Amino acid sequence: MLTIKNLTKSFDQTVLEDLNIQFIPGETTVILGPSGSGKSTLLRTIDLLETPDKGTIEISGEKLTFPRKMSFPELKAHRQHFSMVFQQFNLFPHLSVLQNVMEGPVQVKKVNKETARREAILLLEKVGLADKQNEYPQQLSGGQMQRVAIARALAMEPEFILYDEPTSALDPELAQEVLQVIQKIAQDKKGQIIVTHHIEFARKVADRIIFLENGQIYFEGPAADFFDSSAERIQKYVQQFV
Structure with missing residues (x-):
C-alpha cells in the first residue's frame, strides 16, 4: 500500500495542496485533469524527483515525513519501490536494447548477469520486442523505445510503475502499441500509476x-463511477475528448 497524507508542493505558487490518497498494489490508477492541475508533479513527488514541502509518504511500512532533507541511501531505498517511465524514454544510447533492460537489475539490485539476461529476454518478449534485443535505441521507433522503457521498468520488480504521459511524444499508431502493453500489465495485476490525457485508454485500463x-x-474512486458521474465538471472534461 502507498499512502499519501497532507501532501503539499509549491514552486512559485501552490501546485499540490494537502492531498490524501491511497494507491493499492496490483491496481492501475489513472490520474486525469486539465493541464496545470498538478498531475505530473504528483507523480514526481511520489518518486521524490520533487521533494514535498510537507506531508507524509508511506509504502510497505516505510514512512517519510516532510519537510526533511533526504540522504542518498534514503532516496535509493524509497525509489526501489517504484520504476518511472518518462515521456522521452530516457534509454541509454550506448547500450543495446537487452543491455538497457539488464542494467538496473545488475547495477542496482546486484542480480547475476546471466539471470538478468534471461529475465530481460522474457520481458522483451512480453512487450513484443524480443527480435530487437541486439539493436540500439537509435535504431528503434519511438513506440519501440517506450516499450523498451516499460520492459526496463518491469525488470526492477517495483511495487508500482509510474508513467508520466507515456504516449505524448508518439503519433497515434505508435501510441496504440504502447497502450496495449500497459493494458496487458494491468491485466497481470501489476501496480501502475498513470498520468495521461487518453480518456478512452483510461476507460479501458483504470481500476x-x-x-x-x-x-x-x-x-x-472506481473508474466506472468516474465515467458514470453526473457531475458537470467531469462530464465537461470527458466530453472534450470525445
Whole structure:
C-alpha cells in the first residue's frame, strides 16, 4: 500500500495542496485533469524527483515525513519501490536494447548477469520486442523505445510503475502499441500509476481514477463511477475528448 497524507508542493505558487490518497498494489490508477492541475508533479513527488514541502509518504511500512532533507541511501531505498517511465524514454544510447533492460537489475539490485539476461529476454518478449534485443535505441521507433522503457521498468520488480504521459511524444499508431502493453500489465495485476490525457485508454485500463483540479482532488474512486458521474465538471472534461 502507498499512502499519501497532507501532501503539499509549491514552486512559485501552490501546485499540490494537502492531498490524501491511497494507491493499492496490483491496481492501475489513472490520474486525469486539465493541464496545470498538478498531475505530473504528483507523480514526481511520489518518486521524490520533487521533494514535498510537507506531508507524509508511506509504502510497505516505510514512512517519510516532510519537510526533511533526504540522504542518498534514503532516496535509493524509497525509489526501489517504484520504476518511472518518462515521456522521452530516457534509454541509454550506448547500450543495446537487452543491455538497457539488464542494467538496473545488475547495477542496482546486484542480480547475476546471466539471470538478468534471461529475465530481460522474457520481458522483451512480453512487450513484443524480443527480435530487437541486439539493436540500439537509435535504431528503434519511438513506440519501440517506450516499450523498451516499460520492459526496463518491469525488470526492477517495483511495487508500482509510474508513467508520466507515456504516449505524448508518439503519433497515434505508435501510441496504440504502447497502450496495449500497459493494458496487458494491468491485466497481470501489476501496480501502475498513470498520468495521461487518453480518456478512452483510461476507460479501458483504470481500476481507479483520480481527477485533479488546481492541485486538489476533485474525484477519487472506481473508474466506472468516474465515467458514470453526473457531475458537470467531469462530464465537461470527458466530453472534450470525445
